[in-house]
Amino acid sequence: MNKGLTWISGIGVGAGFMYLFDPYAGNRRRALLRDKMISLASHLDDALSVMVRDFSNRTYGIVAEAMSGTRALWAGEEVPDEVLVERIRSKIGRVVSHPGSIAVTAHQGRVTLSGPILAREVDDLISAVSSVRGVTSVENRLEVHEQPEDVPGLQGGPARPGQPLDILQVYWAPTTRLLVGAAGGALVSYGVGRRDIPGVVLGIAGSGLLARAITNMEMKRLIGIGGGRRAVDIQKTIHINAPIERVFELWTNYENFPFFMRNVREVRDLGDGRSHWTVAGPAGTEVEWDAVITRLESNKVLAWKTVPGSLVEHAGIVHFQANPDGSTRAHIRLSYNPPAGALGHVVAALFGADPKSEMDEDLVRMKTFIETGKLPHDAAAYTETS
Known part of the structure; x- marks a missing residue:
């Protein structure tokens, strides 16, 4: 079986070399492939930065809220602006589907919210922020959208009460894409190392997860089965x-x-x-x-x-x-x-x-x-x- 896999791989590699090193069009094809790969690497680097930033923001917000909860509660507590912002960030992650798109600033208890948001989530967001300990007022400067189409900041999003898990949604939040992409990459690496049929299956599964995370497209759009006209x-x-x-x-x-x-x-x-x-x-x-x-x-x-x-x-x-x-x-x-x-x-x-x-x-x-x-x-x- 391993010999068969090696033979098939050899055919693929040979065909690739023939295409790229054709004496007439090889130079142009190699230059085009190089430019495409450089562009792809640049896009992947940008996407990875967004994912890491989103993950760290969520983690920091949860930690800040937990630490602040150990402080004594008394009327008229004066909360530092940076602590208040992290409390709010931890809170809004539970009520909106795109918390990373919401900008939060605070000054002596007065909070300003800005950034794109879905119309159905505005009231829940304002209510949640107003309930955070230390908030005295909320200024609404949000950009309200009825639908998420063509709004970069409204693509993906974590699960909220009443919503399906993020991994079951059409668009994934950056953190979900990072975690699933890492899992897919690990499966590919493990599958390649096995060099047998189960390894091939694991590698294919990992490649699918990796492609899903990178493109943020549903699997049916990725593979063209049941994807309609919008792959x-x-x-x-x-x-x-x-x-x-x-x-x-x-x-x-x-x-x-x-x-x-x-x-x-x-x-x-x-x-x-x-x-x-x-x-x-x-x-x-x-x-x-x-x-x-x-x-x-x-x-x-x-x-x-x-x-x-x-x-x-x-x-x-x-x-x-x-x-x-x-x-x-x-x-x-x-x-x-x-x-x-x-x-x-x-x-x-x-x-x-x-x-x-x-x-x-x-x-x-x-x-x-x-x-x-x-x-x-x-x-x-x-x-x-x-």
Whole structure:
């Protein structure tokens, strides 16, 4: 069995070397991989710093509260500002889902709260802080949000009374990610050391936990099974030196897409807002799907999604805005579920074959096509006619 594992590993290593040391494209591929790894390391370092800071803040708050509880209680007790802040931090961790996002300052018993918070938690937070021994007044400077989407400080969160455990929620708090990531890394290390089938299983399980902690994505989005269209989210803004009417017309006439998209072979209008797409797939194959328009506002918004059962499920929306100088600003948001989910996207991105890179290049071609009327030489339509 060990020989079989070694043989399979050798094939994988050999394929990797062939890809990276190709005499024609190897230099570019190695440079691209190096840049991707440097960027990934930077993001991991930032995420680890947040996790450690969140963990230390929670621990320090609990310790400070425990130590202060040993002091004698008497009316009119004068509490040092730093002690009061730590008492409050220990308290708010039990009533809000994102305590690390709440800034707390104190001056002679007067407390100021600021930072993002969910609307349903405001009253509980104010009540909890007001009940802390030593607090004389509370000033509310909180940024209230109905939903946590697109608010970095409201992603994840520990369990509160009435809420499921943090590990069962969609988004995890930094401390949870740190602990689960450490456990996943330990499983990977132990599994590699065993060099047998149980070790492989443990290594795979540890890799899954590590990926879940690093990306803060549900497992179904990570592996692409049951994740719908939202395994990966991509956003891009581009300015086009053309009137908004012309830009919007091109986007809504998607039969034109092969003129500036490299991998789009054909788009057929099926009527009633439906269309059939044929795009280039790996190894010379073709991938097809049907899409339907879900929102259409002239010169303002265009949104679409694939029909259920599509091989590559995705959805997108484009917001159009006219600039004072007559140009157009287009903001594109795309959500898609690649093969193997977000993990498949990460692997593809390391080798420069991900839809984010493709979309960036396609939008540059579209900008050139609209502004000059010239057909980009590397578009699908140009390739087929040349």
